[in-house]
Amino acid sequence: MNRVYNFSAGPSMLPLPVLERAQKELVCYGDTGMSVMEMSHRSKMYEEIIAKAEADLRTLMRIPENYKVLFLQGGASMQFAQVPLNLLSGYKTGKADYINSGNFANLAIKEAKKYADVKEVASSKDIGYTQIPDWDEAEFRSDADYFYICGNNTIYGTRYTKLPETGSVPLVADLSSCILSQEYDITKFGIAFAGAQKNIGPAGVTIVIIRDDLLGHALDITPTMLDYKVMADKGSMYNTPPTYGIYMAGLTFDYLLQQGGVAEMEKRNVEKAKILYDYLDESALFHNPVRPCDRSLMNVTFVTGDADKDAAFVKAATAAGFVNLKGHRTVGGMRASIYNAMPIEGIEKLVAFMKQFEVENK
Amino acid sequence: MNRVYNFSAGPSMLPLPVLERAQKELVCYGDTGMSVMEMSHRSKMYEEIIAKAEADLRTLMRIPENYKVLFLQGGASMQFAQVPLNLLSGYKTGKADYINSGNFANLAIKEAKKYADVKEVASSKDIGYTQIPDWDEAEFRSDADYFYICGNNTIYGTRYTKLPETGSVPLVADLSSCILSQEYDITKFGIAFAGAQKNIGPAGVTIVIIRDDLLGHALDITPTMLDYKVMADKGSMYNTPPTYGIYMAGLTFDYLLQQGGVAEMEKRNVEKAKILYDYLDESALFHNPVRPCDRSLMNVTFVTGDADKDAAFVKAATAAGFVNLKGHRTVGGMRASIYNAMPIEGIEKLVAFMKQFEVENK
Numbered sequence: 001m002n003r004v005y006n007f008s009a010g011p012s013m014l015p016l017p018v019l020e021r022a023q024k025e026l027v028c029y030g031d032t033g034m035s036v037m038e039m040s041h042r043s044k045m046y047e048e049i050i051a052k053a054e055a056d057l058r059t060l061m062r063i064p065e066n067y068k069v070l071f072l073q074g075g076a077s078m079q080f081a082q083v084p085l086n087l088l089s090g091y092k093t094g095k096a097d098y099i100n101s102g103n104f105a106n107l108a109i110k111e112a113k114k115y116a117d118v119k120e121v122a123s124s125k126d127i128g129y130t131q132i133p134d135w136d137e138a139e140f141r142s143d144a145d146y147f148y149i150c151g152n153n154t155i156y157g158t159r160y161t162k163l164p165e166t167g168s169v170p171l172v173a174d175l176s177s178c179i180l181s182q183e184y185d186i187t188k189f190g191i192a193f194a195g196a197q198k199n200i201g202p203a204g205v206t207i208v209i210i211r212d213d214l215l216g217h218a219l220d221i222t223p224t225m226l227d228y229k230v231m232a233d234k235g236s237m238y239n240t241p242p243t244y245g246i247y248m249a250g251l252t253f254d255y256l257l258q259q260g261g262v263a264e265m266e267k268r269n270v271e272k273a274k275i276l277y278d279y280l281d282e283s284a285l286f287h288n289p290v291r292p293c294d295r296s297l298m299n300v301t302f303v304t305g306d307a308d309k310d311a312a313f314v315k316a317a318t319a320a321g322f323v324n325l326k327g328h329r330t331v332g333g334m335r336a337s338i339y340n341a342m343p344i345e346g347i348e349k350l351v352a353f354m355k356q357f358e359v360e361n362k
Numbered sequence: 363m364n365r366v367y368n369f370s371a372g373p374s375m376l377p378l379p380v381l382e383r384a385q386k387e388l389v390c391y392g393d394t395g396m397s398v399m400e401m402s403h404r405s406k407m408y409e410e411i412i413a414k415a416e417a418d419l420r421t422l423m424r425i426p427e428n429y430k431v432l433f434l435q436g437g438a439s440m441q442f443a444q445v446p447l448n449l450l451s452g453y454k455t456g457k458a459d460y461i462n463s464g465n466f467a468n469l470a471i472k473e474a475k476k477y478a479d480v481k482e483v484a485s486s487k488d489i490g491y492t493q494i495p496d497w498d499e500a501e502f503r504s505d506a507d508y509f510y511i512c513g514n515n516t517i518y519g520t521r522y523t524k525l526p527e528t529g530s531v532p533l534v535a536d537l538s539s540c541i542l543s544q545e546y547d548i549t550k551f552g553i554a555f556a557g558a559q560k561n562i563g564p565a566g567v568t569i570v571i572i573r574d575d576l577l578g579h580a581l582d583i584t585p586t587m588l589d590y591k592v593m594a595d596k597g598s599m600y601n602t603p604p605t606y607g608i609y610m611a612g613l614t615f616d617y618l619l620q621q622g623g624v625a626e627m628e629k630r631n632v633e634k635a636k637i638l639y640d641y642l643d644e645s646a647l648f649h650n651p652v653r654p655c656d657r658s659l660m661n662v663t664f665v666t667g668d669a670d671k672d673a674a675f676v677k678a679a680t681a682a683g684f685v686n687l688k689g690h691r692t693v694g695g696m697r698a699s700i701y702n703a704m705p706i707e708g709i710e711k712l713v714a715f716m717k718q719f720e721v722e723n724k
Contacts, residue, residue, distance in 0.1 A: 004395035008402040011605055019389045019397050026385040027378070033366035033683070035381050037564040037610070040370040040686055073435040073566060074587055077601035081585030091583075111586055197602055202399040204435060204566045204604030221453075221583045223443030224473055225436055239439035240559055242566030242604065243373055248399070321395070324402055 005346040008324035009154050011197040013341040018251045036247045041240050053250030070208040071236040071246050075195040076176045080111035085222040087146045095144040097121045102129045102153030129156040131291035146170045152178035155328040157301035158294040182266040199340050201248035265340050269297045272347050276300045279351045285358040303333035367708040370686035371516050373559040375703040380613045398609045415612030432570040433598040433608050437557040438538045442473035447584040449508045457506040459483045464491045464515030491518040493653035508532045514540035517690040519663035520656040544628040561702050563610035627702050631659045634709050638662045641713045647720040665695035
């Protein structure tokens, strides 16, 4: 069976060399006589695996020493609660500002309202999240405990190309669908977090990068497992971490370094996205509904404006080996998620297929 | 490299046929053209994987229809908070009874005290947890919201061979290190949970089996991700579950069914443990410190009584291919964890090695 071009929004394609290396090592890792899955997380061999994963991620993202890197569980959805539980100055009294740029920002806001005095300082909900909301810094509260954004909106295909200036208020960013796809200046963030299942590895690992002055302030009601300081003090091993997922993440980090790091990924991603957007801008059948300056490099949405034609396209594309192009159930249409692991030829072939479909469906 | 006999307490040995199948399928699962790691959790192919995993676990454990099976994250340590957050009738006012039988029961008690009026109804802490505490049912509170035990104590090598009678108070059991090792009557439990990394699969999946009347009572402060009802209503897919870990668990369940199920595992485990305990009872060098009626089938602890000799034994055993026999750092000595995946010849060879060591170290 040939590999398909998998445009899933996540879990999504992983680099083939990473999968092949994992396959080779699955039953027996090096000369250990066991699988990575069978290793005690406290063994020297596993400690080397997690230490290398962290070191490589630090190199890739140029993470300064005053930031901790945590390997946690629960995905971004767990962070929606964990962030307020750890950063608020008081239960129900601490303040948090949010920008509502899409479904996952909206869910984060809903969750934060359990714990915080939340202010939605900007929103693009009423225009279908087709752009990053314009914000007015005069709306930001200088006494907020943190300021929250979702860096790339997987469902709507938008991303921040500049970050809000929040002064001394820590900026918290959900980078689940854009981590390692472009360069970020980590010092702009108090916390940056990401689920692994788009650009990193299998679902079940959550990367949290946190500035060390933000540790140690968890509310009393916080479960121990959700206290960033506990995890930071224990090197993510308060209990057994998701050992195999972290190993897989490490293989991806190692591969990305070999490929030239994040700068090279960003260059390729800009090039890859341009091929699709250029075609969408000239197509008479398909179009991308996003404000051009906010277009995502990772998730490219498009519609024909006719639900039946959308469905026919998805069906034909699937049969041709371009799978998971159906848009999120909440918005319909199509979406091509083109994370780091999607090769440029996958996009070239998809565009060729779309052109052919357009000719046949005038 | 030959496979070692890995006596790790967890993560620990997995059945070789399970690892070999995972290796074969790693890059491409069936005719899907992708790895299981790359599958959307909402795809039909993945839905089949998780549905089969659940169905097979239900068969293996004879789980009645009025119990939900959840695939969660965070390990038993997350359950230490999740149980009180979901079962207490009020924050700080709800009552919970615990038996303190070891390190993990003790941690569960500590965590519950954040949220509950906790009563420790029995404890073996002051005798070094060398037995399951004797309990007096007159100490149990009939108005408790739940009653908590740890079914097998990994560090101390003890297990419950009968369960406390808690009447209408739901019994909650941490079965992390004994699930699928022996038969349990699920109807005795309100909740039974287990981290995967001993008898099931890689770390990062937590199985929660919960009676359906216990759903829907989470305290207001509960993160959405920790609300059992949310997860039950969404078939463990409120967000992206740890897809690959669940797939691996499913491979183990399938393998166990082929082997004859839990009854057959229990038979083999009784036989395996007997070989070790019989030798320990007759040895002049090694002995097992646990009250015989409470001996674990999964974790067999032993000591020489001389820390230097213990260290010499662990070193010699490691060199001979019997790895991870060092006892937990809190108790010292040795521990052989002999989960389902440890073959009987691993134990026979270990005992032969111990006998030889004994002869040479009189």
